[in-house]
Amino acid sequence: MTPAHGKSNIPRMSPDNGQRHVVVVGGGFAGVGCVRRLARDDHVRVTLLDRHNYHQFQPLLYQVATSQLAPSDIAFSLRKLFRDAPGVDVRLGEVASIDPAAKTVVTADGTRITGDAVVLAAGSQPNFFRTPGASEHALPLYSLDDARALRSRVLGVFEDAARDPALVDQGALNFVVVGGGPTGVETAGALADLIHETMSAEYHDLVVSAAQVHLVDLGHTLLAPFSDRAHDYVAKVLSRRGVRIHLGVAVSEVGPGHVRLGDGSTIRTRCVVWGGGIMAPPLAAAAGLPRGRGGRIDVGPDLAVPGFEGVYAIGDVANIPAPDGGTHPQLGSVALQSGTSAAENILADAAGRQRKPFHYHDKGIMAMIGRGAAIAEVGPHRHELHGVVAFSAWLGVHAMLMSGVRNRVDAFITWGWDYFTKARGPQVLDEPDAARIDWGDDAAPDPAAAAVP
Numbered sequence: 001m002t003p004a005h006g007k008s009n010i011p012r013m014s015p016d017n018g019q020r021h022v023v024v025v026g027g028g029f030a031g032v033g034c035v036r037r038l039a040r041d042d043h044v045r046v047t048l049l050d051r052h053n054y055h056q057f058q059p060l061l062y063q064v065a066t067s068q069l070a071p072s073d074i075a076f077s078l079r080k081l082f083r084d085a086p087g088v089d090v091r092l093g094e095v096a097s098i099d100p101a102a103k104t105v106v107t108a109d110g111t112r113i114t115g116d117a118v119v120l121a122a123g124s125q126p127n128f129f130r131t132p133g134a135s136e137h138a139l140p141l142y143s144l145d146d147a148r149a150l151r152s153r154v155l156g157v158f159e160d161a162a163r164d165p166a167l168v169d170q171g172a173l174n175f176v177v178v179g180g181g182p183t184g185v186e187t188a189g190a191l192a193d194l195i196h197e198t199m200s201a202e203y204h205d206l207v208v209s210a211a212q213v214h215l216v217d218l219g220h221t222l223l224a225p226f227s228d229r230a231h232d233y234v235a236k237v238l239s240r241r242g243v244r245i246h247l248g249v250a251v252s253e254v255g256p257g258h259v260r261l262g263d264g265s266t267i268r269t270r271c272v273v274w275g276g277g278i279m280a281p282p283l284a285a286a287a288g289l290p291r292g293r294g295g296r297i298d299v300g301p302d303l304a305v306p307g308f309e310g311v312y313a314i315g316d317v318a319n320i321p322a323p324d325g326g327t328h329p330q331l332g333s334v335a336l337q338s339g340t341s342a343a344e345n346i347l348a349d350a351a352g353r354q355r356k357p358f359h360y361h362d363k364g365i366m367a368m369i370g371r372g373a374a375i376a377e378v379g380p381h382r383h384e385l386h387g388v389v390a391f392s393a394w395l396g397v398h399a400m401l402m403s404g405v406r407n408r409v410d411a412f413i414t415w416g417w418d419y420f421t422k423a424r425g426p427q428v429l430d431e432p433d434a435a436r437i438d439w440g441d442d443a444a445p446d447p448a449a450a451a452v453p
């Protein structure tokens with residue numbers, strides 16, 4: 001074992017059995033997909049690093065945020081996932097930088113881990129597009145911590161308003177969701193359901209009907225990748241549930257107690273959800289690799305980083321070339337499949353075989369709009385489904401996605417039908433810091449601002 005520079009070192013090759021060592025950064029869909037495939041090969045051992053000891057199922061974060069699921073329903077222990085894979089070593093750690101030429105990963109505490117191959121699967125982070133006040137006052141929805149913070153804020157504003165009903169007139173029960181993509185639409189629909197189905201029954205002395213969900217997007221449609229018919233359906237379902245939709249207008253500023261829109265109007269609120277976009281995480285820049293759109297790492301069709309032998313980037317952190325000349329979207333299914341494909345190519349490298357280009361099997365796109373309402377475009381001809389049928393398709397595709405990281409999907413399917421038919425889950429205010437906000441100057445209304453009526 002040759003010690004390397006730094007605090008500790010894992011050798012490239014295990015001296016006793018000659019296994020190849022692969023270092024994977026990130027235990028999301030992409031990282032788990034990659035490690036699952038590598039774990040089936042006795043000639044490979046893997047070190048999987050993540051800042052959390054769990055995999056988080058992001059498509060259901062909004063359900064934690066709106067008290068439909070508990071955090072533990074969508075977080076799976078990485079060690080448990082690989083308990084039957086003796087060649088997989090799971091490590092908890094923040095990766096700070098990478099030396100791609102040496103195929104070495106450096107953690108925040110200075111540990112250096114060197115492999116025969118390095119796979120970057122570090123996902124994304126929210127993009128606030130430099131909107132003043134957004135990173136300080138808006139709540140993103142990208143991680144389990146975000147979802148718990150948002151849940152506490154939502155429950156916290158109801159508690160505050162119940163204690164001091166005068167706050168309602170100051171917009172305390174206004175919820176503003178920024179972004180008309182799947183995250184924004186799903187969150188707005190679920191918030192509206194929470195208000196009308198649950199809060200109205202549980203806050204007896206509060207005028208819950210004063211609560212209002214606003215959905216804001218700069219574009220002119222919701223769920224832009226879907227058809228025009230789907231756009232109409234989504235807008236109709238949300239409006240029927242009381243969501244106020246503001247299209248073609250940007251959020252120009254977020255304050256502790258308000259959102260200002262590009263048309264000069266202001267919405268008073270204590271809860272702004274940011275579903276406005278994603279970008280590459282800081283590690284993509286720290287890796288010293290070629291980067292393109294969104295700050296993501298540019299890879300070749302085989303998912304390897306050109307010019308850096310043995311270095312791969314997969315999932316959200318990578319710009320993965322698509323057949324139409326663009327890049328594949330940041331989706332769980334792309335991430336999972338790219339993980340498996342990168343693993344196959346790493347095994348091909350080891351066996352001296354030719355790498356294969358990544359081929360994405362597109363099963364469709366879909367979004368939940370609220371209880372019992374979903375929209376899906378499935379199959380090669382993008383057959384469009386609405387309502388119950390779309391919900392069933394949504395369930396099937398997400399069960400498949402979950403089965404990529406977890407062996408048993410029955411619990412998920414049971415939950416799905418419960419969700420469709422029954423009442424809400426845990427309303428736990430367990431992040432008091434996130435629930436509490438300092439109104440600052442927003443405690444007094446701004447007389448110059450035109451309020452959204």
Ligand SMILES: Cc1cc2nc3c(=O)[nH]c(=O)nc-3n(C[C@H](O)[C@H](O)[C@H](O)COP(=O)(O)OP(=O)(O)OC[C@H]3O[C@@H](n4cnc5c(N)ncnc54)[C@H](O)[C@@H]3O)c2cc1C
Nearest residue numbers: 026028029030050051058059095123315316330331332335
């Ligand atoms: C709210 C929301 C809803 C979504 N809904 C859907 C949907 O319905 N269908 C769909 O297909 N896709 C959906 N997506 C997209 C999908 O979740 C992502 O495309 C997918 O999670 C990307 O997988 P990944 O493995 O590349 O990254 P991630 O799943 O983000 O995993 C990255 C991992 O890397 C770890 N990590 C990052 N940086 C470091 C570091 N420096 N050190 C150590 N560890 C690190 C993180 O902790 C994380 O575990 C949704 C995304 C969001 C945010």
